[in-house]
Amino acid sequence: MYALHETRDPIELRNVHTLKSNDECGHADCGKAACTSDFCPVIHEAGKSKTFAKGDVLFWDGDESDYLYLVVSGIVRGSKLLGDGRRQVARFAFPGDILEYRRQWNYPYTAEAITPVTAIAISRQRFEQLMSRVPCLRGLVMQVILDELEGTREQLLALGRLSATERVAYFLSSTARHLGRDSEGAFDLPMSRQDIADYLGLTIETVSRIISKLKRAGKIRLLPSGRIIIPDLEEFSDDLLADVA
Amino acid sequence: MYALHETRDPIELRNVHTLKSNDECGHADCGKAACTSDFCPVIHEAGKSKTFAKGDVLFWDGDESDYLYLVVSGIVRGSKLLGDGRRQVARFAFPGDILEYRRQWNYPYTAEAITPVTAIAISRQRFEQLMSRVPCLRGLVMQVILDELEGTREQLLALGRLSATERVAYFLSSTARHLGRDSEGAFDLPMSRQDIADYLGLTIETVSRIISKLKRAGKIRLLPSGRIIIPDLEEFSDDLLADVA
DNA sequence: CGACTATTTGAAGCACGTCAAACATTGTGG
DNA sequence: CCACAATGTTTGACGTGCTTCAAATAGTCG
Numbered sequence: 010m011y012a013l014h015e016t017r018d019p020i021e022l023r024n025v026h027t028l029k030s031n032d033e034c035g036h037a038d039c040g041k042a043a044c045t046s047d048f049c050p051v052i053h054e055a056g057k058s059k060t061f062a063k064g065d066v067l068f069w070d071g072d073e074s075d076y077l078y079l080v081v082s083g084i085v086r087g088s089k090l091l092g093d094g095r096r097q098v099a100r101f102a103f104p105g106d107i108l109e110y111r112r113q114w115n116y117p118y119t120a121e122a123i124t125p126v127t128a129i130a131i132s133r134q135r136f137e138q139l140m141s142r143v144p145c146l147r148g149l150v151m152q153v154i155l156d157e158l159e160g161t162r163e164q165l166l167a168l169g170r171l172s173a174t175e176r177v178a179y180f181l182s183s184t185a186r187h188l189g190r191d192s193e194g195a196f197d198l199p200m201s202r203q204d205i206a207d208y209l210g211l212t213i214e215t216v217s218r219i220i221s222k223l224k225r226a227g228k229i230r231l232l233p234s235g236r237i238i239i240p241d242l243e244e245f246s247d248d249l250l251a252d253v254a
Numbered sequence: 255m256y257a258l259h260e261t262r263d264p265i266e267l268r269n270v271h272t273l274k275s276n277d278e279c280g281h282a283d284c285g286k287a288a289c290t291s292d293f294c295p296v297i298h299e300a301g302k303s304k305t306f307a308k309g310d311v312l313f314w315d316g317d318e319s320d321y322l323y324l325v326v327s328g329i330v331r332g333s334k335l336l337g338d339g340r341r342q343v344a345r346f347a348f349p350g351d352i353l354e355y356r357r358q359w360n361y362p363y364t365a366e367a368i369t370p371v372t373a374i375a376i377s378r379q380r381f382e383q384l385m386s387r388v389p390c391l392r393g394l395v396m397q398v399i400l401d402e403l404e405g406t407r408e409q410l411l412a413l414g415r416l417s418a419t420e421r422v423a424y425f426l427s428s429t430a431r432h433l434g435r436d437s438e439g440a441f442d443l444p445m446s447r448q449d450i451a452d453y454l455g456l457t458i459e460t461v462s463r464i465i466s467k468l469k470r471a472g473k474i475r476l477l478p479s480g481r482i483i484i485p486d487l488e489e490f491s492d493d494l495l496a497d498v499a
Numbered sequence: 500c501g502a503c504t505a506t507t508t509g510a511a512g513c514a515c516g517t518c519a520a521a522c523a524t525t526g527t528g529g
Numbered sequence: 530c531c532a533c534a535a536t537g538t539t540t541g542a543c544g545t546g547c548t549t550c551a552a553a554t555a556g557t558c559g
Binding site: 089099112148164168 | 403
């Protein structure tokens, strides 16, 4: 009924890039039926592991994109900035996601670590070589990119046609699915209100007000140090349309 | 100064997928240094040409994506629909663009011809075979997809952080660049007001009002049968921020 | 503890949406 | 080729959801 959920949720699948059988991974080190980007031994061996502190910039929008990064742990924010300071967060990259492959040799957004991050850095040249040597790698990367495209399309639908409350609910539920929840159903929300606002095309005040409203309505519970509980994630997601009064 | 223009405009390049020299097209029939998707002889020979009348549906959101389409002429609208009728246009596909390649075997949006359209249809299976036989094809498709991703990111920035006037100006100037203009600087605007509104996350009335405002301000001129003139496209694009009073 | 920053809450304004009606354009049958 | 219906577009009046501006409160880190 609701396009954000009509099709299989890409978010749940993002970190499980299961290859089709006719596309079986042919890595020497990886004879399994499934090879995920964050697990792919070829990428891990070809690149250099780097660590970034919270707030560090991996690369700047517009800079020459000489390296690409495979996120291993932590969360990276990708954002574009307008001249007058307006900012749009284009994505949050989670473990298994790849930053950033583009036809032109420039980065399409600024990438910053919003938590401590470890990532594999590979020079673009090296990666191109690798892809011609290991053909299945190209398919794997294509899958990751298509996942990102699908995520961006969902975000687009949210910004274009959802109310502020629906957007926040969409953000919370998709982030919960991404990060997974502990036995109590809680998860960390490492993004600041400003990050959330810039991701959803809202202001910090609106995001804050809506989170308060959801809290008052009992739809979510806030724990210390930014942890959050969504008691009934299923209902919460399905409720996106029903505005919390 | 303005992120929509800070980086090279991907729109101008969309239909000219020039291959890098180290990625030279190796088609038997295509020894040139440049092979564009809409010109690629391998795709043209492998697929079947189909024609669609204005309003015809190429495929529905969620349906099994057994075929992909290379747009040869005309314009295709890709849109998602919410259960309550709200619609978001995710893209307009122009000649040279490809519809729609996705990891899951379902279409990510409904594709409809908004003008008469001719497109090459290739079964997904056939295309996969083709890509393993003709390696450079995979790179070409990757480029097309990355172009689409970049276009979607721009649209996202527009919906998230531009005012209604800025969005309409962005839409008009990018469409003008896509379609090219005749000697008088005029071009067809085949999208309806509803299409534009759903593309920009606005209402039909707001779009109409803003177009009238731009007309009154002399920034654009409307000709019969939906043709439009932007006298100074450079200035018009640069002016995105300066709201027309 | 105390300075600093992030978040929340409040009050007021405005950009865009909604509802409604006039107007223009397109297509169709007489 | 002209009614004339049907559809798309424009314009107006009014309402509202989100923003803006401002200040209080909570959380964080030295």
